[in-house]
Amino acid sequence: MAEFDSIIGHEVALGLLGTLLANDSLAHALLFCGSEGVGKATVAKLLAMALNCERRHLLPDKWRKEGLFPEHLPCKKCRTCRSIAAGNHPDVTVLDAEGKPIKIDQVRQLIAALSMKAFGAGNKVAVIDSAQFLTHEAANALLKILEEPPRDTVIILTASKVHELLPTIVSRCQQIRFGGVEVTTLSGWLARKVPGLDDRQAKVLAAMADGRPAKALELADRGIALRDGCLAATGLDSGTGPGHAGLSLMLAWAAETAANAETLSDKLSIIETWLRDLVVATIEPGLVINSDRKEDLLRLAGQADVNYLLDCFDSLLKVRRQLEAHANRRLALEVLGFRLAGIHAG
Ligand SMILES: [Zn+2]
Structure with a gap:
């Protein structure tokens, strides 16, 4: 589960998601927006865990309401959390564009997966990473499910630039903004993460990465x-x-x-x-x-x-x-x- 060590910064986004979860007011469609490599997909997976974590569901409602578990973070240790992190939980589907167009067939498969009965007791979650790569037809197919999402489903889209998405898609999503991680925080994290990197070099790399942890790691070597x-x-x-x-x-x-x-x-x-x-x-x-x-x-x-x-x-x-x-x-x-x-x- 090494990638979840990568969540640094994003206190605002995580705090907002925690509050929405605590108040039961998380929308069925979310749009995470922020620069490439800033950590949107990592947080999307974390949210999928939070929505399904076995231990979270064991918590009495009263505890949650009284804020005894204010973070609403998943345990990351139960079977469900581990299988979501490994990418093989049947209730969590991730569509990663990897720079290629996301076609209508892929969206149809995703819709079919969301329409099936949940395997576990939590929520079905679909993540569409880099949603700007949806083709026009695929985006239109997605619109239908965004309008009438099945019960207990959460669809998370990520995008670096909101204006590259269809306005009709954007308007149906609750937007969560991801800012860059502050240079000092990022350089400290990088120095801990990369053996042999001295503090001054970590600072240079953090500045070059412009607040994006994934970019800082890529630059490290x-x-x-x-x-x-x-x-x-x-x-x-x-x-x-x-x-x-x-x-x-x-x-x-x-x-x-x-x-x-x-x-x-x-x-x-x-x-x-x-x-x-x-x-x-x-x-x-x-x-x-x-x-x-x-x-x-x-x-x-x-x-x-x-x-x-x-x-x-x-x-x-x-x-x-x-x-x-x-x-x-x-x-x-x-x-x-x-x-x-x-x-x-x-
Ligand atoms: Zn868990």
Whole structure:
């Protein structure tokens, strides 16, 4: 059950779910929204456990009403909890898109599973992870069951961006928002979780992960190397100071970065954080994020021109917008490369 160690932060979302459970006012359809990797699916599974845990049902109603079990967390130890965690409880169905479209047949199977009599004494739960991948037909099929859900069923949808779902689906769900986990909490958790990671590196990785535990873990074994490689490739940590990298170096960096879509966003975050640190280092060195490279930052901060830094921030923002609009990746990155090389728009 290692994945449930991953629930950190989310006090607001968990508190809200606990209160809804305690008041018996949990809706039959829920929508968990928040960034990718923030922990929505993990909490969805935890809620499925809470709705079915054998020990929770043994608690007298009076105890629950008097708040003697205020957390309403599942025990995670009973047979039901364990089989839900392992993904093989007959009353809990999880549809995970894994980046592919969720088709109407999958939704029909899910509806059929929800319509059958429950195996245990708890609730039937269906989780649709990354519901933005529902095809139009699949979403319409789902609408019907959201309108008239069978008794004792809870359907949980997760999505990173609510506007990517049909408004008719959103309006039928109780929304629970998941914010990012605060950097200090996330870095402490990461340092405990990853052997050999020192506190300063954990802090850098937590900042790079932007509050997302799953992302922080993914970065743990390669994040520091990725950062150092990216800074060297852009000349942002070179002895001559930021803004003096040659044009050919920047064009090569743009081409290489454009060709590796999976690390592109991470590299933009790395550059953004580094430039931010160059500003912060001159004012309050204790607040730099790349604290394991504080000496380099202090040395370079004095060499970086403020207008250059502002130009770069502006360009980073534009690149992110262009990439979201599916503009030509390499062209967008080349323009950023020019700015990082100190070539101004004029
Ligand atoms: Zn249990």
